[in-house]
Amino acid sequence: MSTPTRVYIARLSGVAVFDPNGDQVGRVRDAVARLRTTQRPPEVVGLVAEMPMRRRIFLSLNRITSLDADAVVLGTGTLNLRRFEKRPNELLVLQELLDRRVQLDPGGQSGAVVDVAMECSRGGEWSLTRVAVREQTSRLTRRGHLHQVEWDKVRGLSGIATTRGTANLLAVLEDMRPADLANALQDLPDTRRNEVAAALDDERLADVLSELPEHDQVEILAALDRERAADVLEEMDPDDAADLLNELPPPEQDVLLDLMEPDEADPVRQLLKYTPGTAGSVMTSEPVILPPDATVAEALARVREPQLSPAVAAQVFVTRAPMTTPTGRYLGMVHFQRLLREPPADLLGGIVVNDIDPLRPTTPLPEITRRMATYDLVAMPVIDRNNRLVGAVTVDDVLDHLLPRDWRDRDAVTGALTTEEELDEAHG
Template sequence: MTTATRIFLARVASIPVFDPNGDQVGRVRDAVARPRAAGAPRVVGLVAEMPMRRRIFLPIGRVDAIEPEAVVLGTGTLNLRRFEKRQGELLVLEQLLDRRVTVVATDAAAAVADVAMELDRAGNWSLTRVAIREYTGRLTRRGQLRQVAWSELRGLTGVGDHHGIAGLLAVLHDLRPADLANALQDLSEKRRFEVAEALDDERLADVLEELPEQDQIEILAALAPERAADILEEMNPDDAADLLAELPQGEQEALLDLMEPDEAQPVRQLLAYTEGTAGSVMTSEPVILAPDATVAEALARIREPQLAPAVAAQVFVARPPMATPTGRYLGVVFFQRLLREPPSALVGGMIDSDLDPLLPSAPLGEITQRMATYNLVAMPVVDEKDRLVGAVTVDDVLDHLLPRDWRDRDSVVASSDLGVSHG
């Protein structure tokens, strides 16, 4: 075991976990403790998140070392069953960060900022120290951060009274949207809505795109209608259309009316297409340039950080206007070609026009066959007037070919559970 005998758990959240061979198993997401009748709760293990969003239990006895940058496991068999918290167990980070507690000696109100586990002489880890900030004035956190013993606080066990989620947000801050979406699925409904409410519009929009449809609907319904419309504006139009398509017609229209007209228009257009066609799965905002744009301009556009890799893999060339539906569609220029040409060259001189575009009515079977045949990550979609109306990307296709509940972590892992419980 590591020479460190006291470890603050929020500081090790998200660090990688390695097996004895040096292969990464996953990342730390939480610690599991069991309260005792006398004394501080004993830590029984860590929760690690593996690829495919599976969370597993790592018994504390399997942990060889906890270092600042990694957790290292000892030898032995790894139980790959999805972790499920037992009754009475405590998920330290999820349930204690930001919990409002009372300092026994002074009856002062405080909020939990972090919790430390400590190694005793018998080789057991327990939750012994808590970092808190005391409330002052009108419940505003102005007090200095300080450490106290677990026994010096009331309110650390039981249901708890949460008055903020700053600590939890700090732990979740560096997660990718897909990982944050997975973490939200592990939170209680109340905490999930609190986190969603606290995220900024752009971050919440990114996370919603990674959640199962039912969770998307529940979170959107919990927001004020004006905020919900703002979130939809931040989402990719195709993702916003997919989400709105799950709502009753009246709610759809109400939210579309609250959106800015120029943001709502492409979403309305996508909703009008038949489900399972190119029109229904395409993005209406691919990278589009006029033929007199330069290679330098094209490279600057595809370097924009908000673009998905599949969208940034090519630029589509069309006559003005450049917003969909555009003027006459001319062809596509792939980014490898852009890298081989001088910055001052015009994209109109390097158009690949051999790729026949899709019609909005093209079914998914035709799309996947053509993308596979020509090794493409995106295909243009044009209307009957030969105007570019969007592009279908490989991630759009996969999203609609997979089962509807593929983003639901429980459905992903259920088929491979081993039937062995933790502890």
């Protein structure tokens, strides 16, 4: 194995994993260590890598030919794609040790684990040998001293952690996309998951909640105080916030809606009125809307706004004033590809397309799917009986409601390994 003899594991998180041909197959998310019955430090037996479709698999260290903070390269052979499941005598290093409160010997200083090093012996065995611990300090303006000490000089690494922070685990997770971070949270014990979720800022937590199964969304929201929960709901897209609130009892819905700012709560209240399985229940009430006298240049500037999802940014809806839903009379829409082909000074009213009948709030999901597929659309307008635009259904909204209700739950999608034989296969 071409690799340093000592590797700090937090630095491996997110590192790309390549096959022998140089193709990326996933990213490192953690290391697996096997606890020993003796006083020797745990033996590191492999890495956990995240593959496409959020599947996490086990990579035995024996399969790895190169390992450092830049890349992990696998040797030849068949890659076992069975989902990783931790055995009772194993330890997920980053998940279970980062931020753990420990004490150092001698001296008894207390601190939090910020990283753990694994080291290779002359016989080729990897073990957890050193721990980086940030000393606790009462001074808010100064960070505590960083100690790097031998594994056996740290007390509190085994057993259940009673008090833990989140800063170092969040540092490891901060570069993940919301969907990948949601996947990582599902691997954590419920208490730890709720701690990490609560430590995210409102916008980040809102994005992550939208990627979690409904039962996890509800549990995380319930663990927050109500004022913080309302703040997070305000950061969510109205349709996502409505979906989440639909999982709560009506009295709790009312409490959270009352705590939200009125201009944030009103579109959510409106979405909650629609019958499930209809256009009204799955649409977003905040598509890109411009008047007919807006220019192509103005429309392109709007669809470039970074907070817009690709599906929402794919088209501009043209209406009379007012420009917020429910708008004035709906006139039509312009796809962004058409905008790219027109002179920047041209007006939207001259290129608007209105030859496709809009949806109604009561249009059922199967009909929406059929029409979007027929016309190869990524979004369709939804208008009321007065021809006012009330929202738009995007392809991601449709997929989210066509897939099984538990599709975001990795256990339901991939199936958990339950037998000892399957566990052996998953560990190579």
